[in-house]
Amino acid sequence: MRRERSRDEKTPVLWMVIHGLIASAIGIGVGLAIEWFPEQASTQADPIDHLYDVLIWTSVPVFVTVTIIVLFSVRNFKMRPGEEQLDGPPIHGNTRLEVIWTALPAIVLVVLCSYAWIVLTDIEEAQANEMRINVVGQQFAWTFEYPQAGGKPIKSTQLYLPVDRPVRFYVKALDVIHDFWVPAFRMKIDAVPGIETRYRVTPNRLGTYPVVCAELCGLGHSVMRATTRVVTPAEFNAWIAERKAPVAATADGEIDGKTLFTEGNGAATACSACHTLADAGSQSQTGPDLDEALAGEDAEAIRQGIVAPDAEITEGFQAGIMPKNYGDTLSDKELDALVKYLAEVAGK
Ligand code: HEC
Ligand SMILES: [Cu+2]
Incomplete structure (x- = not known):
């Protein structure tokens, strides 16, 4: 059976356009007013934030358009009591409409992707003195x-x-x-x-x-x-010079426990990534502060803490965060040097 097309014969296009414009204006205003990102600290940040603003300008009206058409359809074409057995009017497609709703989004997408691609290649251009x-x-x-x-x-x-x-x-x-x-x-x-x-x-x-x-x-x-620290070139050079020193100071063949602690060895992650230790100048707080945790501990206990971290979990911390493979990634000599160093600066 065919459904009578009695109600709302005329599409209130004007009503939809006006409400769409108002909703879009509010949406864009709110979207631009929200501080989505932290402060900008690189030359790349501004073009990216600008790209984001352009995406808000285009995506809010798209969202509003779709929502208004859906709400309009729900209100005007919904089934009313007594219509359960009725069929909708027969429709054989609308070529013009289909061309429009395929072409428009395609154009919008191509334009936005091109713009994003231009921004990306622009901010990733090779620089002198890199x-x-x-x-x-x-x-x-x-x-x-x-x-x-x-x-x-x-x-x-x-x-x-x-x-x-x-x-x-x-x-x-x-x-x-x-x-x-x-x-x-x-x-x-x-x-x-x-x-x-x-x-x-x-x-x-x-x-x-x-x-x-x-x-x-x-x-x-x-x-x-x-943590990223952006510092002056002078401070940076001083930091590099300071980091070079401990390696040079080590006599040949001898392993420096402090360097292992702050730099790891390539396979073993540096302990300073997670632990605070005053002597090594590290302040990370993922794991326990070793100045406190190791106070009074002997070398054997410290070694256990490194090779079997989950055997005993320090209060307030979680198992499974500290790498379990230091027994493999550190050689015996390296482990000895590290334990000796920790026992000296933080243990008994
Ligand atoms: C990815 C983070 C992470 C790294 C890297 C890491 N640790 Fe840990 N460490 C932890 C966490 C979290 C704990 C506490 C949980 C536990 O006891 O397993 C811990 C516990 C310890 C303990 C036991 C402390 C106590 O209360 O007795 C010692 C000792 C220790 N770490 C030494 C080291 C040393 C030495 C290194 C480098 C070889 C290292 N850690 C690398 C996260 C880390
Ligand atoms: Cu990760």
């Missing part, structure tokens, strides 16, 4: 390596950057997929085992900003954080 930094993600800490001409790279668990100097990050993961993200810089990329991903950033504001892992990577994902 500094290379290797970023290594490992459950659940970041390590930053600063290659040194003719020497071993300097490793750090905190990211130091000189202001206004272009940087290119080479990102790797040793175990599972992580994602290297400094929200204040806006740029972000997956760290994938087996491949090297890259991006460029030019920090342009002094300050301290969080480094975040943005890919769920296991139990300790939420604590997989580090």
